[in-house]
Amino acid sequence: MAIRAIKAADITQAVRKLFMDLNYHIGEDILSALQKAQQEESSAVARNVLSQLLENHRIASEEEIPICQDTGMAVLFVEYGEQVVVEDGSFEEAVQEGVCRAYIDGYLRKSVVDDPVFDRCNTKDNTPAIIYTDIVKGDKIRILAGCKGxxxxxxxxxxxxxxxxxxxxxxxxxxxxxxxxxxxxxxxxxxxxxxxxxxxxxxxxxxxxxxxxxxxxxxxxxxxxxxxxxxxxxxxxxxxxxxxxxxxxxxxxxxxxxxxxxxxxxxxxxxxxxxxxxxxxxx
Amino acid sequence: MKKITLPLTDEVIRELHAGDSVLLTGTVITGRDAAHKRLYELLEKGEPLPVNIQGEVIYYVGPAPAKPGHAVGPAGPTSSYRMDKYTPALLDRGLKGMIGKGARSEAVVESMKKNGVVYFAAIGGAAALISRSIKKAEILAYEDLGTEAIYRFTVEDFPAIVAIDSYGESVLVTS
Structure with missing residues (x-):
């Protein structure tokens, strides 16, 4: 079984890009559904709301600013190929660093507090992200990322x-x-x-x-x-x-x-x- | 579309009815969960507030950081019900308007009727669009709270809908 080395920095870079992109650019599936709803909606008030949401998404994408101020908690579902070895670091740290870089460099809101009940101090970089990892066959890492408001x-x-x-x-x-x-x-x-x-x-x-x-x-x-x-x-x-x-x-x-x-x-x-x-x- | 200049007067509030679309121009203060908790605790202890809320409109928002060249980052409304526990005490102290999203408790609506207060809904999720109507943002209090600090926003034609008017009438569909 051939081992494939992936640099920690490459994982960080990929995660950083994922979170910036998903916060700026609405998915095609959502966009089509909003457009369809806007055409089919019978309430004039609702049609106006849907138009404003479509306009919002156009502005966010064009200006590369977040769709919503609540840029959420970062959640990642990872399929980690068992032939992969991370070089120059650990997988967990590389992912957390990618989230931190996306939220700081990308002007995303930092919404995570360190302790749920007593301290509630903002961690100031939106970490920790929540990471679910499945070990799978192969030599690739597949990441499905979302941010949850x-x-x-x-x-x-x-x-x-x-x-x-x-x-x-x-x-x-x-x-x-x-x-x-x-x-x-x-x-x-x-x-x-x-x-x-x-x-x-x-x-x-x-x-x-x-x-x-x-x-x-x-x-x-x-x-x-x-x-x-x-x-x-x-x-x-x-x-x-x-x-x-x-x-x-x-x-x-x-x-x-x-x-x-x-x-x-x-x-x-x-x-x-x-x-x-x-x-x-x-x- | 009604153009409204802030601060609100009692006369203007009386003329606002649930379902009215409005454009707000003037200044609002901001505050959400953490700031509300602090203000409420001060009121309970009988201590002075760091911000004069008399006659003000409060916007429930925690903006994203501003990109260089922007006055503020995306800044849409957050869910209002989380402020319900603290709201009647603030309305008793002279707060005249609120901007948020979603439903309010019965206690809040009763306090709104008693104090002649209006609740506006901004469109949740339209944060980038809404931020275009915010021309200036300065921190008034609780800078340590970051996005949850109390800001003063200068707004121009800020789009909102009268969700619950001072008579307790609501346009929100609730279960």
């Missing part, structure tokens, strides 16, 4: 449903979470749903689901249909863009699933604002 993160929820709750239980919990969020999470929202696994696995799947392009579907047709059905149900709530009413409460619903225990059916709903900032790279 907390206006929408705070509206998210996990519930340990049991098998008898069934499909209806899943739908009910998703709708309860969306209804509870109401106008707060900067609708139109993107909803990431994780079903299965354990308590924390469901939450991780939900997060990963928010980073999947919204013009894609779950591979299993039954879950793909559930994504479409939930999107229709959420858009019937009438919260609308900016919570001012209308038929554009969500732009997309993504479901990720995993095998689970005979006694359980964990469901996590990660609410994301319309921007759903994400980007991928391979080193």
């Amino acid at each position: 907390f206006g929408s993160e705070n509206m998210s929820a996990v519930k340990m449903l049991t098998p008898s709750a069934g499909l209806e239980g899943v739908k009910q919990f998703v709708m309860d979470t969306v209804n509870h969020a109401g106008p707060n999470p900067c609708p139109p929202i993107v909803v990431g749903i994780g079903i299965g696994g354990t308590f924390e696995k469901a939450a991780m799947l939900a997060k990963k689901a928010t980073l999947r392009p919204i013009d894609t579907h779950h591979a299993d047709k039954r879950y793909a249909a559930l994504e479409d059905e939930l999107l229709t149900m959420i858009n019937a709530t009438d919260f609308g863009a900016a919570g001012l009413g209308g038929s554009t409460t969500a732009l997309g619903v993504n479901i990720e699933t995993f095998p689970t225990h005979i006694a359980g059916m964990p469901v996590a709903v990660n609410i994301c604002c319309h921007a759903a900032r994400h980007k991928e790279t391979e080193i």
Whole structure:
């Protein structure tokens, strides 16, 4: 098995670029969904909101300034090829340095505090980033990155449903979470749903689901249909863009699933604002 | 579209109704979670505030850093409900307007009616666009809080919607 050496500095550089790009440039999937919603929306107020969001994204991209002031907490899903050896440093440090450089050099807001309850002192470089690593076959590193704002993160929820709750239980919990969020999470929202696994696995799947392009579907047709059905149900709530009413409460619903225990059916709903900032790279 | 000059007068506040689109020109102060907590604790102890909030409009925002040549970085509204716990005490002390996003508690709406206060919604996520209407930003207090410091923003045609008016009427869709 051939070993491939990757310089820590190259990882830092790639991560720095990822976070600057995803904060400045809205994804094509989101842009198309916003344009489509703007054309189909029946409420004049909502159409105006959607126009302003499209204008916002044009300005951010042109001027290379963040789409939103809440440039979030950095989250990375990494597939680390087992043939890779990091030269001149460690993988973890190289990634954290990349996040730090992006947030300082890129004029991104530093939103992380060092201690959740007692001190709450800003770390001033937006680290630590949250890194999930899977060791996979191969000699490459693949990084899926996102930045998560907390206006929408705070509206998210996990519930340990049991098998008898069934499909209806899943739908009910998703709708309860969306209804509870109401106008707060900067609708139109993107909803990431994780079903299965354990308590924390469901939450991780939900997060990963928010980073999947919204013009894609779950591979299993039954879950793909559930994504479409939930999107229709959420858009019937009438919260609308900016919570001012209308038929554009969500732009997309993504479901990720995993095998689970005979006694359980964990469901996590990660609410994301319309921007759903994400980007991928391979080193 | 109503053009409103700040500071707000009681007469102007009375004429604002839920759903009105407005453009705000003048100055606002900023403050979010950490600054609210500090102001509230001072009020509880009966100590003076570092900023005179009488007649002011407060904008719930933590701006991104300004790029060279910009007055301020992207600066969209943050969720208002997190300020609800502290808000009635500030309204009792003369705060006349708030700009944020999302729903407010019943206690806040009651205090708004009692004190004749208006709550504006700015569009969450339109931070780059909104920052164009902010012409100047200076720190008034709590510089150590970084983005959460209290700033004075000079705004010109800042776009907002009257989300809840001084009569307690709301245009927000809530569950």
